[in-house]
Structure formats: structure tokens, C-alpha cells
Amino acid sequence: MHDAAWAAGFSALRVREGSDRVVASLNRPEVRNAIDQTMVDELHALADHLERHPALLILTGLPSDPDKGTKGIFASGADIAQLKERRRAEALAGINSTIFDRLAQLPLPMIAALDGFALGGGAELSYAADFRIGTPQLRMGQPETNLGITAGAGATWRLRELVGEPLAKEILLAGKILTGEQCLAAGLITELVEPAELLTAAHALADRIAAQDPLAVRLTKAVFHAPREAHPMIDTLAQAVLFESEAKFERMQAFLDKKNERKQDSK
Known part of the structure; x- marks a missing residue:
């Protein structure tokens, strides 16, 4: 720093x-x-x-x-x-x-x-x-x-x-x-x-x-602090944004790759 x-x-x-x-x-x-x-x-x-x-x-x-x-x-x-x-x-x-x-x-x-x-x-x-x-x-x-x-x-x-x-x-x-x-x-x-x-x-x-995805953290914090009447619509909108993010595809693919590696190792 x-x-x-x-x-x-x-x-x-x-x-x-x-x-x-x-x-x-x-x-x-x-x-x-x-x-x-x-x-x-x-x-x-x-x-x-x-x-x-x-x-x-x-x-x-x-x-x-x-x-x-x-x-x-x-x-x-x-x-x-x-x-x-x-x-x-x-x-x-x-x-x-x-x-x-x-x-x-x-x-x-x-x-x-x-x-x-x-x-x-x-x-x-x-x-x-x-x-x-x-x-x-x-x-x-x-x-x-x-x-x-x-x-x-x-x-x-x-x-x-x-x-x-x-x-x-x-x-x-x-x-x-x-x-x-x-x-x-x-x-x-x-x-x-x-x-x-x-x-x-x-x-x-x-x-x-x-270590988390920065955009997911940012949107989760915003959704968390939204007033009750904004839910569940604000949750749905935040998820819609994240479902299109590159980080979502990369992180989920990495999770699946690691899962497959564990399966192979256990054989």
C-alpha cells in the first residue's frame, strides 16, 4: 500500500x-x-x-x-x-x-x-x-x-x-x-x-x-439496504444484471471445472 x-x-x-x-x-x-x-x-x-x-x-x-x-x-x-x-x-x-x-x-x-x-x-x-x-x-x-x-x-x-x-x-x-x-x-x-x-x-x-466478484458484492450491498417495498423486484433486477456479467460465466465455469477435476481424482 x-x-x-x-x-x-x-x-x-x-x-x-x-x-x-x-x-x-x-x-x-x-x-x-x-x-x-x-x-x-x-x-x-x-x-x-x-x-x-x-x-x-x-x-x-x-x-x-x-x-x-x-x-x-x-x-x-x-x-x-x-x-x-x-x-x-x-x-x-x-x-x-x-x-x-x-x-x-x-x-x-x-x-x-x-x-x-x-x-x-x-x-x-x-x-x-x-x-x-x-x-x-x-x-x-x-x-x-x-x-x-x-x-x-x-x-x-x-x-x-x-x-x-x-x-x-x-x-x-x-x-x-x-x-x-x-x-x-x-x-x-x-x-x-x-x-x-x-x-x-x-x-x-x-x-x-x-475474493468475491466485485460487481456481485456491490449489487448485493445495494439490494440489502433497499427498502422492503423494493423487494422482490430489486432482487430480480440485480440478478438479471449479474446473469449477463462475464464474471458470472467465468466463475461458474471455474467451479464446474474444479468439480470435474475432483470427480476424476476420486476415480
């Missing part, structure tokens, strides 16, 4: 690009990766690139450093200093919700690799991902009501879809903070690994996705 030339001017994100994936790291260590306007702007630029050049996205934060004794962190939430000054007009602009929704709708899957704090807007950013992998040190929650506001960037509806209403209400209304183990038990993350293995696990998952 190499540093992405198109992201050379970024300051709140560090971006590395490979042939089939982009790794973007939130990079505001001085404020525990609080999400400010600069980070939002750079996430929009990242989304713009991935919409025009579809690739898998691994989104992560600051890694832990055992030598320095520092802990990893994904994002501690929105930048409270900026949030305190925002008024009704900024709330109606949906600054965070707009970019999180844009990331959720990227053509190819997004993987959030989570360590340390993923709170408030940081948690909501991770909910927009298709997959979440975490560490035992992960702490996820929504402290917004304690600050006199609501979780306005997706938690009030995405969290219910992810973990169910009872636990979502405990997180949103009672300020419950989940540990990494609790996130795994609730299905909020799909894998629990040590911090040193976090990116390795994210890349392993990306490898499995990359």
Missing part, C-alpha cells in the same frame, strides 16, 4: 491506498480524534474518491503504542468546543449525519476497526460501516443526553437495527457504555481481537470480501 496522492493535503485523516482497498486512519491525537469540521470535510473527499473509484474501505483510529504506554482510540465523539457553538442552523444542516450516511452508501463495503473510545459521533461513524471489528479495550456508547442533546447522526435508528430496542434504549437514554466483550455479545462487532492484531483482522476480512 502507498500514501494516496489525492489525500496529500489531509490533516485529520491519514490515507493509504492499495489495489483493491483504502485504509483511512482518523488522526487528531491531540483531541482524542474528536470529529471536527476538517475531519468531516476530509471524509467527504474520501467518499468522493470511493464513489468515483469503488474500493473497500478500512476505517480506523490511532493505534496503541506499548512502547510509549499510549492506548488506542477510534474517536471520542464530536468536537465539543465546536459543538457548543453550533445553533439550530448547523443542526438542521446535518453535518455529521450527512457524511455518515454518505459513507454507509459507498458502493463497496466499509470495515471499521475499533480500539479504545468510540463514543458519541465516533460510535455513530462506526455504525455506518458494514462491518465492525473491536478489541477488549473498546468502549462504545452515546453520552449525548448527558450533554443536553440527542444522538443526531444515526444512533437513534441504526443502533436499534444493530442491537435491538432494549439495549439501544439503555445506551441512548441511560448512558450505558459497552465494553468490547459486551459489543461482541450484542452483535455490535463481529470479531474481538487484541489491539496488535486489529488491522490484520480487518485486512483478513477485506481479503475475504475481495
Whole structure:
């Protein structure tokens, strides 16, 4: 992987690009990766690139450093200093919700690799991902009501879809903070690994996705997120497109060739 030339001017994100994936790291260590306007702007630029050049996205934060004794962190939430000054007009602009929704709708899957704090807007950013992998040190929650506001960037509806209403209400209304183990038990993350293995696990998952046919993955994601009333027509249309793709013929022929080889070997 190499540093992405198109992201050379970024300051709140560090971006590395490979042939089939982009790794973007939130990079505001001085404020525990609080999400400010600069980070939002750079996430929009990242989304713009991935919409025009579809690739898998691994989104992560600051890694832990055992030598320095520092802990990893994904994002501690929105930048409270900026949030305190925002008024009704900024709330109606949906600054965070707009970019999180844009990331959720990227053509190819997004993987959030989570360590340390993923709170408030940081948690909501991770909910927009298709997959979440975490560490035992992960702490996820929504402290917004304690600050006199609501979780306005997706938690009030995405969290219910992810973990169910009872636990979502405990997180949103009672300020419950989940540990990494609790996130795994609730299905909020799909894998629990040590911090040193976090990116390795994210890349392993990306490898499995990359082994599938990209167009089939892209259309399956789009169909999965379509509203209920669009089914089954949208499934049928997506299948019709894929039935004409070269990859379908090549992959099915390869499957049949391998099956025939096994039959011959067993004789």
C-alpha cells in the first residue's frame, strides 16, 4: 500500500491506498480524534474518491503504542468546543449525519476497526460501516443526553437495527457504555481481537470480501439496504444484471471445472 496522492493535503485523516482497498486512519491525537469540521470535510473527499473509484474501505483510529504506554482510540465523539457553538442552523444542516450516511452508501463495503473510545459521533461513524471489528479495550456508547442533546447522526435508528430496542434504549437514554466483550455479545462487532492484531483482522476480512466478484458484492450491498417495498423486484433486477456479467460465466465455469477435476481424482 502507498500514501494516496489525492489525500496529500489531509490533516485529520491519514490515507493509504492499495489495489483493491483504502485504509483511512482518523488522526487528531491531540483531541482524542474528536470529529471536527476538517475531519468531516476530509471524509467527504474520501467518499468522493470511493464513489468515483469503488474500493473497500478500512476505517480506523490511532493505534496503541506499548512502547510509549499510549492506548488506542477510534474517536471520542464530536468536537465539543465546536459543538457548543453550533445553533439550530448547523443542526438542521446535518453535518455529521450527512457524511455518515454518505459513507454507509459507498458502493463497496466499509470495515471499521475499533480500539479504545468510540463514543458519541465516533460510535455513530462506526455504525455506518458494514462491518465492525473491536478489541477488549473498546468502549462504545452515546453520552449525548448527558450533554443536553440527542444522538443526531444515526444512533437513534441504526443502533436499534444493530442491537435491538432494549439495549439501544439503555445506551441512548441511560448512558450505558459497552465494553468490547459486551459489543461482541450484542452483535455490535463481529470479531474481538487484541489491539496488535486489529488491522490484520480487518485486512483478513477485506481479503475475504475481495475474493468475491466485485460487481456481485456491490449489487448485493445495494439490494440489502433497499427498502422492503423494493423487494422482490430489486432482487430480480440485480440478478438479471449479474446473469449477463462475464464474471458470472467465468466463475461458474471455474467451479464446474474444479468439480470435474475432483470427480476424476476420486476415480
